[in-house]
Amino acid sequence: MVVFLFLICGPKIISPQKISKPIVVSSSPQHPSPYVGETLYYDDGSIYSAWAWYYGGRGWGYYFSTGTPNTTILAVGYRIYDTWPVPGLNTFTYRVTDWDGSAPSTTLDEGSITKTTGDWTWYDLPSAITDSDGDFCVFYIQEGNYPNCCGLSEDQAQEDPTPDWWTDGSSYGHGFPRNDFLIRVLIDSP
Numbered sequence: 067m068v069v070f071l072f073l074i075c076g077p078k079i080i081s082p083q084k085i086s087k088p089i090v091v092s093s094s095p096q097h098p099s100p101y102v103g104e105t106l107y108y109d110d111g112s113i114y115s116a117w118a119w120y121y122g123g124r125g126w127g128y129y130f131s132t133g134t135p136n137t138t139i140l141a142v143g144y145r146i147y148d149t150w151p152v153p154g155l156n157t158f159t160y161r162v163t164d165w166d167g168s169a170p171s172t173t174l175d176e177g178s179i180t181k182t183t184g185d186w187t188w189y190d191l192p193s194a195i196t197d198s199d200g201d202f203c204v205f206y207i208q209e210g211n212y213p214n215c216c217g218l219s220e221d222q223a224q225e226d227p228t229p230d231w232w233t234d235g236s237s238y239g240h241g242f243p244r245n246d247f248l249i250r251v252l253i254d255s256p
């Protein structure tokens with residue numbers, strides 16, 4: 067069964083044809099870094115399913131708040147689904163944005179990165195970002211149209227939709243289609 071879902075005022079997205087059983091990652095998928103940092107995330111580490119947009123340039127992301135001024139954003143992490151879609155694509159785009167108090171705002175960094183197969187894709191930002199208020203967002207942006215794209219993994223349940231955002235590439239909307247996406251960020255705060 068193919069699951070279709072229409073976001074209100076948004077483009078279509080699609081999930082894998084066969085929903086897999088939860089796969090609990092054996093090791094803690096923290097960023098393998100010598101930094102004395104902290105990995106922030108909302109997912110539980112399980113890989114239950116994945117989602118993709120029909121058209122590239124759209125994506126999903128999270129609002130993060132460290133509660134600490136002058137937070138340094140060091141790296142972003144994503145778990146790309148390994149077996150869907152087919153043929154898929156090896157690259158996707160990360161984006162870090164500022165937070166205007168109620169929604170994602172100015173893009174602080176963005177670029178295309180190559181996925182890691184079978185593990186988390188961790189990407190050290192070319193230049194660490196110092197965020198003055200510790201409120202920011204991290205997005206996954208799909209490259210390519212379905213099925214020539216990555217699938218972003220989701221965990222097995224959604225506990226709190228508050229930090230969830232999607233984008234059509236330029237504007238942002240609140241909410242996710244289903245569970246928590248496996249998007250993480252490594253920060254260091256004073």
Ligand SMILES: [Ca+2]
Nearest residue numbers: 165197199201
């Ligand atoms: Ca900020």
Ligand SMILES: [Ca+2]
Nearest residue numbers: 221223224246
């Ligand atoms: Ca969850």
